[in-house]
Amino acid sequence: MLVDRILSNQEGSASRNFMISAIWWSLFAMGAGMFAGLEFSNPDLVHNVPQLAMPHLRMWHVNGVAIGWLSMGYVGAIYYMVPSLAKTRLWSERLGNFTMWAWNLLMVGAFCTLLNGVTEGREYAELCAVLDVMALVALACISLNVYMTIVHRKVKKLYVSLWYFLGALFWFPLVYLIGQRTFVYLPGLNDAIVGWFYGHNILGMWFTTVGVGMMYYLLPRTTGNPLYSHGLSMLGFWGIALFYAPTGTHHILQSPVPEWLKAIAVISSVFLLVPVLTVLTNFFMTMKGKWQLMVTDMPTRFTVTSCMFYLFTCVQGPFQATRWINWYVHFSQWVVGHAHLALLGTFSFILSAAIYYGLPRVSGRQWHSQGLIRAHWWLKFLGFWLMLASLTIAGLVQAAGWQFGIPIDQWSMQIRPYWFLRAISGIMIVLGQFIFAYNTYKTLYTPARAEAKARAKAQAAEVRA
Amino acid sequence: MYRAGALGVLITFFLIIWATVLMPMVLFNPKPSGNGNVYSYDEKAHADPARGRRVFVREGCFYCHTQFTRLQDRGYGPLVKAGDYVFETPHQLGTARTGPDLTNEGGKFPSEWQKAHLINPRAVKPGSIMPSFSYLSDKDMNDLVAYIQTLGNGREKKVTAYVEAPEEYKLALATKTVDTNSDAAANAGRGLYIQNCAACHGMEGLGNGPNSISLEKKPANFTRPFYKQYPDDFWFYRITEGVPGTRMPRWGDGATLADPRGGILTPEQRWYLVAYLKTLSKDRDREETVDNLRQLNKVKVEQLPILTKEQWEPPSGGE
Ligand code: HEM
Ligand code: HEM
Numbered sequence: 001m002l003v004d005r006i007l008s009n010q011e012g013s014a015s016r017n018f019m020i021s022a023i024w025w026s027l028f029a030m031g032a033g034m035f036a037g038l039e040f041s042n043p044d045l046v047h048n049v050p051q052l053a054m055p056h057l058r059m060w061h062v063n064g065v066a067i068g069w070l071s072m073g074y075v076g077a078i079y080y081m082v083p084s085l086a087k088t089r090l091w092s093e094r095l096g097n098f099t100m101w102a103w104n105l106l107m108v109g110a111f112c113t114l115l116n117g118v119t120e121g122r123e124y125a126e127l128c129a130v131l132d133v134m135a136l137v138a139l140a141c142i143s144l145n146v147y148m149t150i151v152h153r154k155v156k157k158l159y160v161s162l163w164y165f166l167g168a169l170f171w172f173p174l175v176y177l178i179g180q181r182t183f184v185y186l187p188g189l190n191d192a193i194v195g196w197f198y199g200h201n202i203l204g205m206w207f208t209t210v211g212v213g214m215m216y217y218l219l220p221r222t223t224g225n226p227l228y229s230h231g232l233s234m235l236g237f238w239g240i241a242l243f244y245a246p247t248g249t250h251h252i253l254q255s256p257v258p259e260w261l262k263a264i265a266v267i268s269s270v271f272l273l274v275p276v277l278t279v280l281t282n283f284f285m286t287m288k289g290k291w292q293l294m295v296t297d298m299p300t301r302f303t304v305t306s307c308m309f310y311l312f313t314c315v316q317g318p319f320q321a322t323r324w325i326n327w328y329v330h331f332s333q334w335v336v337g338h339a340h341l342a343l344l345g346t347f348s349f350i351l352s353a354a355i356y357y358g359l360p361r362v363s364g365r366q367w368h369s370q371g372l373i374r375a376h377w378w379l380k381f382l383g384f385w386l387m388l389a390s391l392t393i394a395g396l397v398q399a400a401g402w403q404f405g406i407p408i409d410q411w412s413m414q415i416r417p418y419w420f421l422r423a424i425s426g427i428m429i430v431l432g433q434f435i436f437a438y439n440t441y442k443t444l445y446t447p448a449r450a451e452a453k454a455r456a457k458a459q460a461a462e463v464r465a
Numbered sequence: 466m467y468r469a470g471a472l473g474v475l476i477t478f479f480l481i482i483w484a485t486v487l488m489p490m491v492l493f494n495p496k497p498s499g500n501g502n503v504y505s506y507d508e509k510a511h512a513d514p515a516r517g518r519r520v521f522v523r524e525g526c527f528y529c530h531t532q533f534t535r536l537q538d539r540g541y542g543p544l545v546k547a548g549d550y551v552f553e554t555p556h557q558l559g560t561a562r563t564g565p566d567l568t569n570e571g572g573k574f575p576s577e578w579q580k581a582h583l584i585n586p587r588a589v590k591p592g593s594i595m596p597s598f599s600y601l602s603d604k605d606m607n608d609l610v611a612y613i614q615t616l617g618n619g620r621e622k623k624v625t626a627y628v629e630a631p632e633e634y635k636l637a638l639a640t641k642t643v644d645t646n647s648d649a650a651a652n653a654g655r656g657l658y659i660q661n662c663a664a665c666h667g668m669e670g671l672g673n674g675p676n677s678i679s680l681e682k683k684p685a686n687f688t689r690p691f692y693k694q695y696p697d698d699f700w701f702y703r704i705t706e707g708v709p710g711t712r713m714p715r716w717g718d719g720a721t722l723a724d725p726r727g728g729i730l731t732p733e734q735r736w737y738l739v740a741y742l743k744t745l746s747k748d749r750d751r752e753e754t755v756d757n758l759r760q761l762n763k764v765k766v767e768q769l770p771i772l773t774k775e776q777w778e779p780p781s782g783g784e
Contacts, residue, residue: 039596044587048600055525055596121522121555158467167474174478178486181555186490188550192558193489241474245481254535255558256547258493264485331531331562398562403537408565410710412594413681 006101007094012362014096018076019355019362020444021100022069023437025107029064030433032057034426041419051115059126060114066124066202067135068107070347074210075099075142077354078165080362081217082146085162086153091145099141106134122191124199125179132180139173160233164213167241171205189257197248203342204244211347212240212279214354215307219286222300222357223293228285232278239275243268250321254330262323269321276314283307298373302353305381309345316341328403333415334395337388344429345384352376352436359440368442376432376439383428386421394418498548502615512604517612520605522555524598530567531559532616542569542617564595569617577691579610589689591682591711630702638698643736645697645743654741657734665712670745682711692746700739704730 008014036057039045046052083090090096109131113119119126127135146169150162158166179198186194220227227233249257249265284307293300316338320329329335356373360366367373394415401411504514521527532553534541545568550556574582578589583606586593601609643650659668665684667674672686685708695703705717705728716735717728730738 040594043594043596047597050600053524053596053598053600055528058528059525117523117525119523119525121525121527121557123528123560163470170474171478174482178482185554187495188553188556189495189547190490190493191554192550192556193493194486195556197486238473238477241477242481245478246485248485251560252558255533256545256550258489261485261489261493327537331560333561333563335561402562405538407709409590409592413592416594 007097009093011089011093012080014090014093014100015076015079016359016362016444017097017100018072018079018103019359020440021104021107022073022076022351023355023433023440025064025068025072026433027430027437028111029061029068030426030430032064033061034423034430036061037419037423037426041416041423050117056115056117059117059119060111062124063110063114063126064107065343065348066207067110067127070207070343070351072103072107073351073355074206074214075103077214077351077358078142078146078169078210080358081161081214081354082149082165084361085159085217086149086155088149088152088154091148091152095141095145099138099145102134102138102141106131106138109134120181122181122195124202125181125195127180129180129183132176136173136177136180139169139176143169143173159216160227160230160237161213161217163234163237164209164216167237168206168209168213171201171209171245175201175205189255192252192255193249193257193261196251197245200248200251201245204240204247207343207347208244209240211306211350212236212310214350215279215283215303215310218299218303218350218353218357219283219307222297222303223287223290225286225288225290228282228288232282236275236279236282239272239278243271243275247272247321250326253321253323253326266321266323270318272314273318276310280307280311298370298377299353299357301377302349302356305377306346306349306353309341309349313338313342313346329395329399331402332395332398333391333418334399337391337395340384340391341388345388349380352380355440359443363444365443368439368446372435372439376436379428379432379435383425383432386428387425390418390421390425394422493547495547495551497551498546500546501549501552502617504612504615512607512611514608514611514615517608517610518557520601520609521557521612524601524609526567527557527559529559529561529563529595530565531562532557532566532568533559534566534568538566541566567613567616571614571616575691575694576610576614577689577694579613580606581689581691583609588686591680591684630696630698634698634702634705637701637732640732641697641736642733643740645736645740647740650737650740651744652741654737654739657730657738658741661716661730662738670742680712684711684713687742687745690746692742695743697739697743700742701735704735704738704742 008017035052036054039052039054039057043054050056079090079096110127113128113131114126118128120128146165150158150166175198178194179202181191181194216227216233219225247265247268249261250269253262253265287304290300291304294304295301319325320334320338356367397411397415397418401408504518533545534543536544550558582589582593582595583597583601584599585597586595587597598606658666658670663674665674665676665680666672666687667677667684670687672684674684677684705715707713707715707718714729716730716738717732728735
């Protein structure tokens with residue numbers, strides 16, 4: 001039946017479809033990032049094509065990776081992990097698939113509008129009013145679905161991942177609602193304060209909380225070790241709940257907004273070290289005795305890499321949130337490096353791990369090729385380091401230029417080599433993502449070979465054993 | 466126990482929203498300082514700065530340009546106050562400075578310069594890394610330029626001249642010994658120009674002298690229409706100080722304001738040059754365009770991007 005094809009009721013189909021959509025949009029969104037990177041290193045690359053102008057590409061890139069790739073992948077992972085932790089089915093697979101279509105429609109809308117410059121002109125809240133409403137409806141459907149799944153759960157105790165997911169699904173729709181100031185008019189600086197409350201909490205109350213929840217899920221599962229300490233995990237949860245949300249103003253630390261707000265932001269930023277370090281202690285202690293899995297098991301390798309990057313992000317974060325460091329590095333490519341360390345390093349890696357772990361389980365197929373997964377990891381890992389290094393160095397050059405009051409004309413050429421390296425790193429990362437997409441396609445849509453191969457592998461393993 | 470947890474999440478979150486979103490709305494209500502940007506400028510007759518702001522938003526200029534000055538910034542004009550932003554929604558504070566701050570940009574360059582810069586930044590700012598916005602329609606472009614010219618105009622004393630030399634060069638006007646409007650002076654300047662400048666700026670001032678091949682940042686093309694708006698003291702200042710970051714020499718090197726007689730070229734010679742350079746600028750419709758230039762015996766024919774608005778096209782585009 002048509003309804004069954006479009007709004008499938010099959011177990012796991014919503015999760016699977018969300019993951020596939022995420023990979024699909026990631027190609028366009030990361031591709032746009034790569035293209036913007038190329039335009040940075042060669043500003044005369046394209047002329048007279050408004051859709052390919054660097055600011056338009058950038059808008060689509062950021063929204064595409066945040067709302068397309070990361071968010072859709074997150075929902076897919078939640079749809080898989082929540083039922084598996086609650087030992088039940090997703091409350092409504094049809095509603096799940098409905099949201100999947102709604103969200104894809106939203107992405108099509110975003111693609112068409114942002115590249116044409118239809119924007120509200122606020123970073124991370126560029127989408128126009130219609131799309132905002134769509135996103136809110138979709139988020140409400142997702143929250144409803146997940147909360148009802150929990151209500152119908154078969155196990156009494158809620159594992160900490162569920163705390164994070166449930167928290168995120170309560171916080172994020174609210175944050176999103178507050179962040180879209182389409183229907184209220186706020187004077188300039190208040191607009192900025194609310195804007196960065198939202199801009200920061202889409203990161204803190206959605207990407208971080210769900211991402212960390214996924215780490216809590218994946219590490220014990222892939223290593224087979226029990227979680228090191230439940231007490232620590234609760235400490236981490238409450239730390240993030242308390243200290244993440246008020247930090248928004250650290251993004252506009254030097255603008256003329258009230259000092260007390262800045263003080264709250266900086267203090268909470270530094271306090272964030274506490275939950276982050278407890279969370280990571282918990283992770284690394286859970287890994288004890290199983291580090292060798294990083295070599296053999298690819299989901300583990302992605303997860304552990306992601307945890308390492310998380311440590312790096314969250315040491316860098318409080319460091320640059322302090323006034324005297326921010327005074328120096330603000331406005332520079334250093335911050336863009338931090339943004340990619342967080343979203344590309346930490347959270348894209350954990351999402352890839354979740355997909356590598358979850359997709360075979362929701363679709364019942366083995367990965368087409370382990371070699372391609374390795375290729376994906378290496379390209380992303382090396383590409384990412386190249387990007388971080390070049391952006392950080394470029395950022396320091398810029399920061400020095402601003403700090404010593406040297407007009408930009410005198411040093412703008414000096415950062416171009418680093419931008420060139422960033423473009424190369426972008427090509428590597430996008431290539432890695434294409435390999436990922438190809439592998440997924442092969443896994444899901446060419447059944448015979450994949451299974452034959454898996455069987456052959458299993459046999460070979462037996463023989464070796 | 467889970468009920469307590471859920472309650473805890475609710476309470477903490479709403480407390481935080483209360484403290485960091487609602488409180489600032491109540492406590493932080495800066496009064497309009499009177500120094501904010503005024504979007505009805507003299508140029509209103511030609512273009513609408515308020516619409517220009519919408520173009521600015523649409524084109525995402527704020528991803529590279531900030532609009533607030535900080536204590537440690539130099540050369541970006543007066544510091545901003547909270548009250549300057551009351552009517553600025555959506556806010557365009559920006560978070561990255563890939564390009565310079567635009568808080569007080571109004572009046573820094575002639576409008577024609579701004580327009581040429583938007584069409585091909587590298588034509589008027591050698592070595593620029595700003596993308597080209599040549600696809601904007603004429604109306605968009607004019608409104609955008611009008612907007613740029615209003616930036617900061619409420620903060621500084623009203624801009625009267627677009628191009629202003631630093632204070633000390635205004636004083637130099639007093640010691641001027643040459644009548645820069647006379648043909649004789651221009652003729653004298655021409656000789657000096659051929660000797661000292663033509664190697665880079667070209668015989669006709671098109672910026673295509675033989676040396677320009679080897680320069681990454683190309684010499685200026687003096688036939689551009691916006692040079693008409695350069696006052697004498699500004700010419701004098703540019704020649705004396707050179708253009709930092711490019712090969713343009715400081716022709717006044719070695720001279721001080723106290724003892725202006727030194728320098729590679731004496732002040733008198735520099736004034737002669739001013740007189741000559743002033744004559745080079747052409748009207749917009751008579752400005753040399755690329756098609757004409759192709760026919761000129763240029764040392765190096767640059768592969769130029771195809772632009773829609775040819776009259777502003779650079780003679781030596783690209784880099
Ligand atoms: C999943 C992967 C990625 C995520 C989550 C991501 C996220 C982001 C974010 C959040 C920003 C805004 C940064 C800021 O305002 O400070 C950004 C900007 C940018 N990204 Fe990405 N990105 C990803 C991949 C890439 C790739 C592969 C490239 C290719 C080189 C790239 C190139 C860029 C560029 C050029 C900018 C503009 C920076 C600027 O305005 O100065 N990104 N990205
Ligand atoms: C301990 C935690 C963290 C702290 C204290 C922190 C602090 C900061 C600060 C101060 C900035 C602004 C820098 C500037 O503009 O001068 C910033 C930017 C940013 N951070 Fe973090 N960070 C932390 C963790 C994270 C995490 C986990 C993520 C991702 C989910 C993240 C994503 C970003 C992004 C995308 C930006 C760029 C925003 C923009 O300008 O467009 N950060 N961070």
